[in-house]
Amino acid sequence: MAPKAAQTAPIPSAAQVGVIVIGYNDAGHIADAVLSALRQGAGVAEVVAVDDGSTDDTARVLADLARRYRRVRVVRRRGNSGGCGTPRNDGLRRATARYVMFLDSDDVLLPGAVDALLAAAARHHAPVVAGACVRRELPGHREVRWQQSLYRAEAVHDSPAERPRLVRDTLCVNKLYARAFLQGHGITFPEGAFRYEDFVFTARVLAAAPRIAIVPDAVYGWQVRRSAERPSISLDRNGPDNWxxxxxxxxxxxxxxxxxxxxxxxxxxxxxxxxxxxxxxxxxxxxxxxxxxxxxxxxxxxxxxxxxxxxxxxxxxxxxxxxxxxxxxxxxxxxxxxxxxxxxxxxxxxxxxxxxxxxxxxxxxxxxxxxxxxxKPLRRLPVTVEAEPVVSARTRLLRIRVHEIYGRLAAAGPLTVDLELRHREDGAIGLTRDAVLTPEAGRDRGAGLGPETGRVRDAGLGPEGGRVRDAGLGPEGGSAPGEGISSWSAEVLLDLDALAVRTRGSPPDVWDLRVRLHCADGSSLSTGVRAAGPGLRRTAVPSRGHGVLLVQPYATTGGSLALRIAPGPRAAVAVVTRKLRRAARRR
Incomplete structure (x- = not known):
């Protein structure tokens, strides 16, 4: 809640932005969205909150906000429109500020967003300014920047034709628009139950050929709640109608x-x-x-x-x-x-x-x-590297298998593979230690790294220790060197205690796995690891420093291998308790 002085102060003359917030049956989140707009400070002249015919407490929440904050104006539709376009158009018609932004009820504007966008609009005389959107997977809080390559540095384009790749950012919510520009070109959203209305709106904006400024600042928090009882329109993909x-x-x-x-x-x-x-x-x-x-x-x-x-x-x-x-x-x-x-x-x-x-x-x-x-160079080929976790009271290792691809790997001569574990929250990784490796070793030769690292291991690959599978490539396989070899294998030890040091007393941490393959011809490639084998299950293992570790190797949505680790008996009990509660709620 903002301090009372901020609530009663007059709206400054510098206020230039109207934030249009739309919501339907989202009483639990819409206040956070509106407050995130108000907290942008002096640049926000008004928050136009459009209730698209909600039947829950959304109307009450918005009415309370309007009583407390004079910059908030509420528009209530009598019935639900079936989409997001109509309420956004309603907000556009009610807005009076020089610039407008759009905000969904389950998302937030990030601190400093309005200042960063307004400054760029003035600096570059641009009617459209776009900033980075951060996609947050909740409740895990994993953050990924949307269309990251577009927002690496500040830029200005006299026309979208100078940068056709701008069409890849179809979102309307991470941008500031001059209201006169939208009105002058008649740019609105499709009305009614039209899904992906922002595709059409963004196309209309780009087709009008405005001067566009890009800022690298993170301006919009896109909150993705896949476990919500009522999924968002874009996440409701149970039938082919969404496609x-x-x-x-x-x-x-x-x-x-x-x-x-x-x-x-x-x-x-x-x-x-x-x-x-x-x-x-x-x-x-x-x-x-x-x-x-x-x-x-x-x-x-x-x-x-x-x-x-x-x-x-x-x-x-x-x-x-x-x-x-x-x-x-x-x-x-x-x-x-x-x-x-x-x-x-x-x-x-x-x-x-x-x-x-x-x-x-x-x-x-x-x-x-x-x-x-x-x-193509080997590093650009879709090579498949699988890892089978083997985690028990006595065994803690990964069995890695590198698959052939049209004879290209056999010709390159795979020698070693480096395993990298990257902490999902802060991106921390380990550093490779110098080690003498032999291609026939097939298993970890390195000593332990420090407990603060992401554990990079180096393993040898070869026809002996690597346990080559002689499945053959088939009659069309050609005659590349090593013909008949369909994969290379190695075993890599996991120091789970070292991974768990940095998570003591905290919720389970997640480590994503990548490998770098080194070949005899000097080529290399880096890729994610595909989860394989029967070892994808939660296991409690003894720990020197923590008594017990709860370790869960699992396949991500994309099929890659990740490790979830909870150190200590209390953390293990908390994980199991949360799982039981979720199961009870589903029942």
């Missing part, structure tokens, strides 16, 4: 660019669809029913049929390979391989087929060329 709505919004965005003569932006939007939207939804396909998968497949094939060869070629290799499989196959096939290829990092699983010497998806799809497999 159908996303396709419709993307199609309309491309049409807007084309109608405005912005061919570069239309091309960039289609490439973005392949690189981002297609891969994101494909990654989730394995958890849906056969009927859902079939419907998704047909919808996607129909949409991709409108893409030209140049748009497919401009997408990253995993995306264009996926698109070619979809276009070539009338019904769902090879879903496990496609889902792994759609992951981040992308992983290409066997078979590794060649037809007439060319790498292809499979022998029965000879037209689906995997271009670049034979020419």
């Amino acid at each position: 159908r709505s996303r396709l419709a919004a993307h199609r309309r965005s491309v049409e807007i660019f084309e109608e405005a003569g912005q061919k570069q932006l239309a091309h960039a939007a289609r490439v973005k669809f392949l690189d981002y939207d297609l891969r994101m939804y494909l990654r989730e396909l394995g958890g849906h029913s056969a009927a859902h998968r079939e419907a998704w497949w047909q919808l996607t094939r129909a949409y991709l049929a409108g893409f030209d060869a140049a748009e497919l070629a401009a997408a990253r290799a995993p995306a264009r390979w996926i698109a070619r499989v979809l276009l070539a196959a009338e019904h769902p096939r090879d879903l496990r391989r496609l889902i792994e290829l759609a992951g981040r990092p992308a992983r290409l699983l066997p078979p590794y087929a060649r037809v007439e010497g060319r790498p292809v998806w499979d022998v029965d799809l000879p037209g689906v060329l995997l271009d670049g497999i034979d020419t």
Whole structure:
């Protein structure tokens, strides 16, 4: 709550921003959203809070805020519009400030957001200013910057055509807009139950070719609550209707660019669809029913049929390979391989087929060329590295397996693999120690690192100690050096006590795993580790420093391996208690 002096002080003449907050049945969060706008300080002239026909306590919460804070004005709709576009348009019509921003009821503006955006608008005379959005996965508080490459440094573009990659940031909420610019170009949101309305709004903004300023400041906190009883519109993906709505919004965005003569932006939007939207939804396909998968497949094939060869070629290799499989196959096939290829990092699983010497998806799809497999540097190939955790009272190790890919690894000659554990919250990692390694060792040779590190280990790979699997590459495998080798293996010891030192007395910490593979020809690659084997379960193990550790290796949403560690009996009991409470609530 703001101090009383701030509540009763007159609105300063410098106030230039109206924040439009929309909400529906979100009484538990909307006050935090409104207060995050008010706490921006003197730059905020008004907060226009639009209640989209809520039936819970949202109206009461907003009325109370309006009584306490004279900058808050409430607009209450009689019925729910079914989407986010209509209440945002209502807020736009009621706003009077020079600039406007949009804020959802379950999100927050980050401290200093308005000052950073306003300063850039004045400095660059830009009617549109965009700042970084931080995506927060709750309740775990993991933070990831949205479209990070766009917000590394301050920049100004006289027109979006100078930076077509701007189409990748489809959010409307991390930006400041001159209200006169929006009114002058008639830019509004789609009305009614239109999902992904920000796709269309952002396309209309970019198609109007404004001068756009970019600031690296984090301005918007996007709070993602996947366990919420009522998921947000974008997270409600239980049926194919969500994908159908996303396709419709993307199609309309491309049409807007084309109608405005912005061919570069239309091309960039289609490439973005392949690189981002297609891969994101494909990654989730394995958890849906056969009927859902079939419907998704047909919808996607129909949409991709409108893409030209140049748009497919401009997408990253995993995306264009996926698109070619979809276009070539009338019904769902090879879903496990496609889902792994759609992951981040992308992983290409066997078979590794060649037809007439060319790498292809499979022998029965000879037209689906995997271009670049034979020419790209090894570090850019979707190599699959698996790790099977073996954690018990006596054993604490990872069994790592590096899979061949069209003979490229055999030709490079894998020698060693470095394992890196990165702390998810603060990104802390360990430093590699110098060690003499032999390719036949196949297991950890290094001494322990300090307890403050992320534990990097170096292991040897080779045909003897590495336990090579002689499964063969098939008749199309070619004659690369090492033909017949389909994988390399190694075992790496885990010092769980050292990992647990920095988490004493705190909730369980999570460590993400990456590896760097070193080859005889001097090449190397870094990638995430795919979770494998039966060891993905919670285990209590004895600990020298903590008495007991609760260790849970698990597969992330993308299939990568992570370790969750809770040190000490009290932490272990707390973890189990929380799990039992969640189970009770579900019942």
